[in-house]
Amino acid sequence: MDHKAWCRTALEAKGVFRTAWLLDAFDAVDRTAFVPARFWVPEKDGAGRYLLVDRERDEEAWLRAVYDSHRSCITQIDDGAVASTGPARGDFTSSVSAPDIAFEKLCHLELAAGQRVFEVGSGLGFHTALLCERVGSQQVTAKEVDPGLTAAGLANLKRAGYTPAVVCGDGLKGWAQRAPFDRLISTAALRNRIPTAWREQMSDGGIIVTPFGTAYANAGLLKLTLRGGVASGRFVGGCSYMWVRSQRPGRRIGELGEARTTVSALDPGEVMQGTWQQDFVVGLQVPDISFAHRGEGQDRELQLWNEPGTCVTQVRYDAWWEPGAVTVWGPRNLWDEVVGAFTVWCEMGRPDITRFGLTVNAHGQRLWLDNPQHDITNRL
Numbered sequence: 001m002d003h004k005a006w007c008r009t010a011l012e013a014k015g016v017f018r019t020a021w022l023l024d025a026f027d028a029v030d031r032t033a034f035v036p037a038r039f040w041v042p043e044k045d046g047a048g049r050y051l052l053v054d055r056e057r058d059e060e061a062w063l064r065a066v067y068d069s070h071r072s073c074i075t076q077i078d079d080g081a082v083a084s085t086g087p088a089r090g091d092f093t094s095s096v097s098a099p100d101i102a103f104e105k106l107c108h109l110e111l112a113a114g115q116r117v118f119e120v121g122s123g124l125g126f127h128t129a130l131l132c133e134r135v136g137s138q139q140v141t142a143k144e145v146d147p148g149l150t151a152a153g154l155a156n157l158k159r160a161g162y163t164p165a166v167v168c169g170d171g172l173k174g175w176a177q178r179a180p181f182d183r184l185i186s187t188a189a190l191r192n193r194i195p196t197a198w199r200e201q202m203s204d205g206g207i208i209v210t211p212f213g214t215a216y217a218n219a220g221l222l223k224l225t226l227r228g229g230v231a232s233g234r235f236v237g238g239c240s241y242m243w244v245r246s247q248r249p250g251r252r253i254g255e256l257g258e259a260r261t262t263v264s265a266l267d268p269g270e271v272m273q274g275t276w277q278q279d280f281v282v283g284l285q286v287p288d289i290s291f292a293h294r295g296e297g298q299d300r301e302l303q304l305w306n307e308p309g310t311c312v313t314q315v316r317y318d319a320w321w322e323p324g325a326v327t328v329w330g331p332r333n334l335w336d337e338v339v340g341a342f343t344v345w346c347e348m349g350r351p352d353i354t355r356f357g358l359t360v361n362a363h364g365q366r367l368w369l370d371n372p373q374h375d376i377t378n379r380l
């Protein structure tokens with residue numbers, strides 16, 4: 001079976017080749033040249049470990065996973081602390097992106113021949129090669145934070161005949177020496193804010209496409225256009241990328257002291273069982289709150305915590321209406337804040353993600369609904 005042809009058909013069916021160059025680039029770039037012989041897939045075994053795919057052991061399974069149109073190839077766990085020798089637990093920290101979302105993002109980038117493009121998070125180079133196909137290697141600048149991945153990505157690109165400028169470092173700082181850029185595409189997710197360097201290093205009319213999220217929901221795909229030093233645009237859809245390395249949300253919970261109990265204003269089943277879009281929009285209003293679920297059945301609970309880990313709130317799903325269903329540690333009742341954010345979103349008529357946008361200038365960042373004049377920064 002021709003796995004690449006199978007992937008191509010799947011991507012065509014998804015409608016991600018909306019301009020001709022994308023299909024040409026898909027055909028031209030050999031994805032197998034950028035995927036290591038061993039990587040993990042986002043699927044767990046019975047022990048809760050991510051499965052390893054090994055080319056030497058099963059070439060057919062390896063090719064199937066490389067050309068899965070919807071799943072990424074996980075190439076690094078816990079910043080490289082886990083060796084790719086078997087199934088593993090941990091946090092994904094690098095991957096070769098799934099073809100469907102990679103091409104979807106490139107559609108939004110509106111990349112034209114000859115433009116200068118900056119990529120954040122080049123990893124093993126597959127996506128960088130697609131950019132080179134469109135604009136030529138000399139127009140592509142890429143930054144990867146991980147030294148080992150930078151070296152491996154450069155070697156892959158060179159072997160495949162591409163010679164973009166690839167440097168190891170923090171992509172949030174851009175790369176002033178090669179600026180201005182006509183396009184910027186990030187393959188790592190920003191949390192809460194657009195970096196100043198990105199805005200400052202773009203040419204007028206330039207476009208930025210980046211995954212963007214909050215600790216609450218890492219789910220948005222944002223497209224900004226630069227005009228007169230102001231970056232403005234909407235969320236154009238959803239995606240789920242790994243966080244930019246320095247912006248991973250905190251997981252530590254500090255000394256909390258005495259707890260107090262209180263009542264819940266709403267059914268957590270209603271607030272927490274929404275779509276990713278609902279979570280994303282609620283998260284825009286409570287950007288420093290993270291959540292997780294614990295327990296099963298009658299013991300099922302929602303746990304919320306703030307970024308420095310100084311406030312924790314737990315909410316019981318079972319008999320949520322009873323006094324004492326909510327337990328609060330620290331000065332903030334985080335459940336009240338989430339309920340407040342959910343209520344505001346309901347009062348707005350439950351707008352979907354594409355009705356929200358951001359405008360960023362030298363003075364700060366504003367969130368809006370439908371158009372930049374309808375500022376909801378303070379309301380949220």
Ligand SMILES: C[S@@+](CC[C@H](N)C(=O)[O-])C[C@H]1O[C@@H](n2cnc3c(N)ncnc32)[C@H](O)[C@@H]1O
Pocket residue numbers: 093094095096097102120121122123124125126127128143144145146149169170171172187188241242243244245246
């Ligand atoms: C999802 S991988 C994408 C790799 C590749 N561009 C692709 O699409 O196949 C995200 C990459 O971003 C890198 N990264 C994370 N934070 C970064 C930062 N601040 N600057 C540059 N790269 C970063 C990670 O090391 C990782 O390799």
